[in-house]
Amino acid sequence: MVERHLGDVSVRVAHGVAELTLAPSGPGTVDRVTATELTAFLRGAQAEGVRAILITGSGRHFCVGADMSQESTRQTDSTLDYRTVYEPFAELFEVLWAMETPVVTAVNGSVGGVGWLLALLGDIVVADSQARWTHVFTRAGMVPHAGDPYFLTRLVPYRRLAEIALLSDSITSATLESWNVISRSVPTEELMPTARDFAERLAAGPTRSLGLAKQLYRRAMDSSLAHSAAEERASVALNSTTEDRAEGLASLLERRAPKFVGR
Numbered sequence: 001m002v003e004r005h006l007g008d009v010s011v012r013v014a015h016g017v018a019e020l021t022l023a024p025s026g027p028g029t030v031d032r033v034t035a036t037e038l039t040a041f042l043r044g045a046q047a048e049g050v051r052a053i054l055i056t057g058s059g060r061h062f063c064v065g066a067d068m069s070q071e072s073t074r075q076t077d078s079t080l081d082y083r084t085v086y087e088p089f090a091e092l093f094e095v096l097w098a099m100e101t102p103v104v105t106a107v108n109g110s111v112g113g114v115g116w117l118l119a120l121l122g123d124i125v126v127a128d129s130q131a132r133w134t135h136v137f138t139r140a141g142m143v144p145h146a147g148d149p150y151f152l153t154r155l156v157p158y159r160r161l162a163e164i165a166l167l168s169d170s171i172t173s174a175t176l177e178s179w180n181v182i183s184r185s186v187p188t189e190e191l192m193p194t195a196r197d198f199a200e201r202l203a204a205g206p207t208r209s210l211g212l213a214k215q216l217y218r219r220a221m222d223s224s225l226a227h228s229a230a231e232e233r234a235s236v237a238l239n240s241t242t243e244d245r246a247e248g249l250a251s252l253l254e255r256r257a258p259k260f261v262g263r
Helices: 032-044 087-098 115-120 148-155 158-167 173-178 188-203 207-220 225-239 243-254
Strands: 002-006 009-014 017-022 052-057 061-063 103-107 110-112 124-128 132-134 184-186
Touching: 002 032, 009 032, 017 032, 017 061, 017 188, 032 087, 052 061, 052 188, 061 115, 087 115, 087 207, 103 115, 103 188, 110 115, 115 124, 115 148, 124 173, 124 188, 148 158, 173 184, 184 188, 207 225, 207 243
Parallel strands: 017 052, 052 103, 061 110, 103 124, 110 132, 124 184
Antiparallel strands: 002 009, 009 017
16 A cells, blocks of 8 residues: 655555545645645546545545635735635646546535535545535635536536525535435445445446546537547547457456456
8 A cells, every 4th residue: 555645635545546535734624735736646646557536534524615824825915816826726626527537535524615626526426424515605705716616517406506506505415415416425434435335346447448438428518419429439449449348348258247457
């Protein structure tokens, strides 16, 4: 097992799964340095042999927002430009949205602000039934930012999103599950076992096939039929050259379980 830290995030890599644990100091926020280092890790994860990613939190919080303190931004109030100060978070979310590697999020404790995107940009989102979600932007007199308007409109039905964002009431994981916003709401003791099981299954799967599939689905949200069909054909052709596709076909013909190697 390989273990290291990226700002306020601990990283453990074992058996193709990178488990990222947010360990925010203070009130449960994540700072700009951590966002930048996390982005760099995600961009290079595939080259390190990572086949699935699991993101979770520690303690009472998953993530309740971005740390915009002077210590984080290294700016004074007179020079702080809120139109650009959140760019490291926007870049992080763009990478999470576009990357091939499957992502599972295990949501514990409280979620607020940019924590919504850290949670919901996972492909499979498992949440503690005791977790509380609050979309705090308008409650604090802010406009949603860091990619929130783009991504949440693709992940949450509009009427539900309006209720979440404009009223800013705290919402339970059970409610989000009933709205089809998250994958599963589970008891506290089942959170990590369930999330790890998903991540391990993804890491043992046909890596390139899974990555191309998730990218096709996400890109199709912004594509014309013609463009989506062209990307589909290109992905099928690319995947046809992989060892895992050959193994998958052989296992079907031989009526046995496949043994994927991630290539």
